[in-house]
Amino acid sequence: MARRITIIGGGLAGCEAAWQAAGMGTPVVLYEMKPQRFSPAHISPRLGELVCSNSLRSNSPANAVGLLKEELRKLGSFLMQAAEETRVPAGDALAVDRQAFAERITAALGANLGVQIIREEITRIPPEEIIVIASGPLTSSSLADSIKELTGEKDLYFYDAIAPIVDGESINREVAFRASRYGEGSDYLNCPMNREEYHSFTAELIRAEKVPYRDFEKGVHFEGCLPIEEMAERGEETLAHGPMKPVGLRDPRTGKMPYAVVQLRHEDQQGMSYNLVGFQTKLKWK
Ligand SMILES: Cc1cc2nc3c(=O)[nH]c(=O)nc-3n(C[C@H](O)[C@H](O)[C@H](O)COP(=O)(O)OP(=O)(O)OC[C@H]3O[C@@H](n4cnc5c(N)ncnc54)[C@H](O)[C@@H]3O)c2cc1C
Structure with a gap:
C-alpha cells in the first residue's frame, strides 16, 4: 500500500494536492482548521475559499498566467475543472462565483474516498514522513512559529487589503x-x-x-x-x-x-x- 500523505490546509493548494495524490492511489489526510478557527481573512467553513478577488486572472494561453492554467488543465487539475464549472463572465479572464466554486471543491473532496478530512488546527509540523504544508499566507501563528524554527526564516508576514x-x-x-x-x-x-x-x-x-x-x-x-x-x-x-x-x-x-x-x-x-x-x-x- 502507498505511504500516506499528510496535507495541512484545505485552501487552493492543499485541495489540489489532496485530489491529485488520492487520484494516484495515495491515501491522504487533509487537515483544515476551519470552522474551529478562522484566519483574519477567511469567513466560510468551506474548503477552497477565495478570500479576495474572484478572478484567477487571464485565461489566454498568450501570456504566462493563462499558459499556466492551460498546463494545469492538461495535467487534469481539479481546481481548473471547478473553476470552469462555476465561471462568471469576465472577458479573457477566468473568474468564478466564489461560493459555488468552494461548494464544488468541498463536495468533491468530501466524496473522495481516498481523502480523509480532519477539521483541526495543526500547531506544530507533525513527525509524519510525507507532509505538504499548504496553510497559505495566513498560516495560524503556532504553525508559523514551527515553520520559522524549521527554516530559520525570521520574516514571515502578510499584508492584507480589502476587495470591495x-x-x-x-x-x-x-x-x-x-x-x-x-x-x-x-x-x-x-x-x-x-x-x-x-x-x-x-x-x-x-x-x-x-x-x-x-x-x-x-x-x-x-x-x-x-x-x-x-x-x-x-x-x-x-x-x-x-x-x-x-x-x-x-x-x-x-x-x-x-x-x-x-x-x-x-x-x-x-x-x-x-x-x-x-x-x-x-x-x-x-
Ligand atoms: C486577504 C488576502 C487577499 C488575497 N488576495 C489575493 C488575490 O486577489 N489574488 C490572488 O491570486 N491571491 C490573493 N491572495 C493570496 C491567496 O491567499 C492565494 O492566492 C491563495 O489563496 C493561496 O492558496 P493557499 O492554498 O496557499 O492558501 P489559502 O487559500 O489561504 O488556504 C490555506 C488554508 O489553510 C488553513 N490553515 C491555516 N493554518 C492552518 C493550520 N495551522 N492547521 C490547519 N489548517 C490551517 C486555512 O484555514 C486555509 O483554509 C490573498 C490572500 C489574502 C489573505
Whole structure:
C-alpha cells in the first residue's frame, strides 16, 4: 500500500494536492482548521475559499498566467475543472462565483474516498514522513512559529487589503455601460469618469480614513497588488494609467473614450453583485 500523505490546509493548494495524490492511489489526510478557527481573512467553513478577488486572472494561453492554467488543465487539475464549472463572465479572464466554486471543491473532496478530512488546527509540523504544508499566507501563528524554527526564516508576514463588492442594484445603468476592452465582448460593466470627476475621486481617496495595520501586517506593499489610495498618493494620474485606464473603451453616451473608468466584473453567476477590477483598498467602510 502507498505511504500516506499528510496535507495541512484545505485552501487552493492543499485541495489540489489532496485530489491529485488520492487520484494516484495515495491515501491522504487533509487537515483544515476551519470552522474551529478562522484566519483574519477567511469567513466560510468551506474548503477552497477565495478570500479576495474572484478572478484567477487571464485565461489566454498568450501570456504566462493563462499558459499556466492551460498546463494545469492538461495535467487534469481539479481546481481548473471547478473553476470552469462555476465561471462568471469576465472577458479573457477566468473568474468564478466564489461560493459555488468552494461548494464544488468541498463536495468533491468530501466524496473522495481516498481523502480523509480532519477539521483541526495543526500547531506544530507533525513527525509524519510525507507532509505538504499548504496553510497559505495566513498560516495560524503556532504553525508559523514551527515553520520559522524549521527554516530559520525570521520574516514571515502578510499584508492584507480589502476587495470591495458592489451591490448590483446600486449601479446607475444609465451611466455604466457594458463592454470589454477593444470591442472584445461585453462582459464588464464600465463606470466612466470625466477629468473633473476623476480628480475629485482621487482627492477623496487620499483624504479618506484608512484601516490601521493589523498585528500580522507590516506597511510593506506588494507592488503587483497596491491599494488604490496608495496608487493615488503616488501621483495624480497613476490610477488613470493603472486600474482605471480607459484604453479600448468608448462611452456610448459621448461616443468618446472616457478620461478614466472603474470596471466592474461579475461576482456571482446571477449578476447580483460585482467586483471592482484592480481595486484593493485599505479604506474604512461604514
Ligand atoms: C486577504 C488576502 C487577499 C488575497 N488576495 C489575493 C488575490 O486577489 N489574488 C490572488 O491570486 N491571491 C490573493 N491572495 C493570496 C491567496 O491567499 C492565494 O492566492 C491563495 O489563496 C493561496 O492558496 P493557499 O492554498 O496557499 O492558501 P489559502 O487559500 O489561504 O488556504 C490555506 C488554508 O489553510 C488553513 N490553515 C491555516 N493554518 C492552518 C493550520 N495551522 N492547521 C490547519 N489548517 C490551517 C486555512 O484555514 C486555509 O483554509 C490573498 C490572500 C489574502 C489573505
